Amino acid sequence: MTLLALGINHRTASVAVREQVAFTPAQLEHALEQLRGLPHISEAAVLSTCNRTELYCVTDAAGERTVLEWLSRFHDLSIDELTRCAYHYLDNDAARHLMRVAVGLDSMVLGEPQILGQLKDAYQHARQMQGLGGELERLFQHTFAVAKQVRTETGIGKNPVSVAYAAVSMASRIFDDFGRARALLIGAGETIELVARHLHEAGVRKLIVANRTRERAEQVSSRLGGQAITLSEIPAALEEADIVISSTASPLPILGKGMVESALKKRRHRPVFMVDIAVPRDIEPEVGELADVFLYTVDDLEEVIEENRRHRQVAADQAESLIEHGVGSWQHERRIRNGGELIREYRHHGEALRDASRDQALERLARGEDPAEVVERLAHQLTNRLLHQPTQAIRDAASHEHHALLDAAPRLLLPAKPAFEQPAPKANRHKDNTPA
Incomplete structure (x- = not known):
């Protein structure tokens, strides 16, 4: 699944367009319900202020177009006009954008603090409408932690520029x-x-x-x-x-x-x-x-x-560095989670094959078949079932010259070779001439 951030703001759209795309409080509940119910969308949150309207979604490859078309329909706005002023970010870029928005680096007034409160409101609305799953929930919580760090460790909010x-x-x-x-x-x-x-x-x-x-x-x-x-x-x-x-x-x-x-x-x-x-x-x-x-x-x-803007720019540069670190740690945690999910799925698949083979073996034993033959057949059947999918994947990769997959296969499928044992030190063959 892909993390998507799609929206318009004061840099990309006129006030007239921003007014058309904005969600009123009365519209927000209905909008979140519709957005969450779209095909290809598994999680969704909406941020709507006077200067920006942004949709954060967890989706598949077709989701971006789906979200854009829905936004066009909801506000009765030409999709061509919307496309001209909309921006989108995926995965790490989407996470980076959300963090920059949270600390005011993407605001009309650099470092303004109101946007963080508006973002927290958007998060709470999405939670109440059950629009958040594990992916967006973790991203928002990580973003709030990064924003707190930026506010604490930099002067981004100490020199107002209004x-x-x-x-x-x-x-x-x-x-x-x-x-x-x-x-x-x-x-x-x-x-x-x-x-x-x-x-x-x-x-x-x-x-x-x-x-x-x-x-x-x-x-x-x-x-x-x-x-x-x-x-x-x-x-x-x-x-x-x-x-x-x-x-x-x-x-x-x-x-x-x-x-x-x-x-x-x-x-x-x-x-x-x-x-x-x-x-x-x-x-x-x-x-x-x-x-x-x-x-x-x-x-x-x-x-x-x-003068205050110059002070804030120095703090903004420090904030960008903290955000890059925040994106890196979020990406690292996400990779670990994805690896864990893959392991769980693979183990579930293996356990399902094991249970099916065991049940068949027990049925044969109940019918009085020779236990040795049943065990032999169980081992043979289970081995074939476990190896079938990896074997077929390797053949397909070889036929299509997917070298990256073929290079990774030995590390994933074969046990690590034991390190060569170091030869034992040779015994001293010289006679011990030490006097008794």
């Missing part, structure tokens, strides 16, 4: 004590969620999240003990904010020079750190002209991001 983290990192250079700082976050999307989390982890406890709808702002702020307000309440909140970070989809600026100038007067000109992550910008550029405002845009964060 815009959200870069904004918080720059703020930390200005404020000596984050615990006393008050932050106003404008927007409630994924970036602001990350900013809020990073600020909280850095020690900021006074968080206000402003959004067009208060309900969405509460979803972000409540998890971190913050406060939710609407956009119309920003002027009052601005008077108390030491840190302002904004990321909305508004086509027009939300903070104007006049609003900020008014807030600064009430703050008695205590400085304010502002980061405008939005494109188009949420904060008028003229705000940066005010004496007590430190205003940065997403372009200003690039230096921080690039």
